[in-house]
Amino acid sequence: MLSGQATTERVQHARAQDAPDLFDCAWLTTQTDGEIAAVIVAGIQGTRMVGFGENFPEGPRDHARLIAYLRATAACEAELPAGA
Numbered sequence: 001m002l003s004g005q006a007t008t009e010r011v012q013h014a015r016a017q018d019a020p021d022l023f024d025c026a027w028l029t030t031q032t033d034g035e036i037a038a039v040i041v042a043g044i045q046g047t048r049m050v051g052f053g054e055n056f057p058e059g060p061r062d063h064a065r066l067i068a069y070l071r072a073t074a075a076c077e078a079e080l081p082a083g084a
């Protein structure tokens, strides 16, 4: 997951000041739901991104809802139906 030029810029930005933009369409299209869920659960060691582990009341169902929210809100043009 953490490889390539685009990721390097995201990670540099995140480490320099704040968390990366999770509504970034270019990034979202490179991530599977499983990859995002894994970060939500385990975090990224050595960063402010802690693992949220068991903190969601409905566990994997809540992870799926969060990921769906990110994808829907990002509204990547390539994923919109024609004419939208």
Ligand code: HEM
Pocket: 001, 010, 011, 014, 015, 018, 019, 020, 022, 027, 036, 039, 040, 044, 047, 048, 049, 050, 066
């Ligand atoms: C439900 C809330 C959150 C979700 C779904 C979430 C999800 C993620 C994901 C998927 C990444 C990886 C992004 C990438 O690969 O480019 C990430 C990174 C990161 N998150 Fe979160 N995050 C959440 C809350 C937070 C909070 C509250 C903080 C700050 C206290 C935080 C700080 C960070 C930071 C600093 C990184 C970059 C870590 C690095 O240097 O690689 N996140 N987060």
